[in-house]
Amino acid sequence: MKITKENIYEFDKIYRANLINSLAGFKSANLIGTISTGGKTNLAVFNSVIHVGANPPLIGFLMRPVTVERHTYMNIKETGYFTINHINLKIYKSSHQTSARYDRDISEFDQCGLTEEFIKSVKAPYVKESNIKIGLKFVEEVEIKSNGTILIVGEIIELIVPDGIIGSDGYADIENAGSIAISGLDGYHQTKKITRLTYAKPGIQLTEF
Numbered sequence: 338m339k340i341t342k343e344n345i346y347e348f349d350k351i352y353r354a355n356l357i358n359s360l361a362g363f364k365s366a367n368l369i370g371t372i373s374t375g376g377k378t379n380l381a382v383f384n385s386v387i388h389v390g391a392n393p394p395l396i397g398f399l400m401r402p403v404t405v406e407r408h409t410y411m412n413i414k415e416t417g418y419f420t421i422n423h424i425n426l427k428i429y430k431s432s433h434q435t436s437a438r439y440d441r442d443i444s445e446f447d448q449c450g451l452t453e454e455f456i457k458s459v460k461a462p463y464v465k466e467s468n469i470k471i472g473l474k475f476v477e478e479v480e481i482k483s484n485g486t487i488l489i490v491g492e493i494i495e496l497i498v499p500d501g502i503i504g505s506d507g508y509a510d511i512e513n514a515g516s517i518a519i520s521g522l523d524g525y526h527q528t529k530k531i532t533r534l535t536y537a538k539p540g541i542q543l544t545e546f
């Protein structure tokens with residue numbers, strides 16, 4: 338089966354969104370927690386979280402165009418902080434429900450049965466039920482001109498992870514921490530690691546460990 342660009346433009350909106358969203362592969366499953374200056378918390382599921390750089394430690398995610406009210410975006414711009422919380426097997430359904438369009442004065446924490454957790458250093462709520470939690474300070478936004486999407490970049494302020502998850506070389510075993518993955522906009526996956534491989538150098542045989 339071959340699908341052309343013309344075919345893609347002719348597809349029904351939902352069909353096209355499902356198809357194109359599936360093509361980027363397995364993605365991380367995260368909840369982004371924020372709070373307004375008025376003190377109302379907000380939580381939403383995002384599958385576009387990416388590593389931006391380790392020094393300074395930066396993580397980003399893509400925000401859909403702000404042509405309609407986007408509470409996560411508004412709160413980050415108001416307070417300058419957000420949290421990224423890995424989704425796990427116990428919370429994937431409640432996490433998915435956070436994508437529903439709730440009014441700004443309604444918190445997805447209450448509506449979806451998830452628990453807010455605050456730590457002084459970050460002005461945004463963590464998700465208690467999540468095992469890997471990252472607190473970030475907003476540093477930059479970059480507009481993707483072709484479609485109005487915005488790359489939001491944050492600097493890591495703190496990490497909250499269970500004991501034993503970070504190895505002696507710094508590798509965080511997120512599978513062991515129960516983190517799951519997303520395909521498309523509604524497929525949730527458990528992962529099964531194949532191996533780790535040594536740092537690749539020309540002419541040197543890779544080994545598994």
Ligand SMILES: Cc1cc2nc3c(=O)[nH]c(=O)nc-3n(C[C@H](O)[C@H](O)[C@H](O)COP(=O)(O)O)c2cc1C
Nearest residue numbers: 381382383384385399400401407408409436437522
């Ligand atoms: C699996 C899944 C992944 C999503 N990923 C993103 C994303 O990466 N970026 C985005 O802007 N919206 C994404 N959304 C949509 C938001 O979750 C949705 O727009 C939500 O209502 C935003 O809430 P807010 O207005 O409270 O910020 C995703 C939805 C689902 C179901």
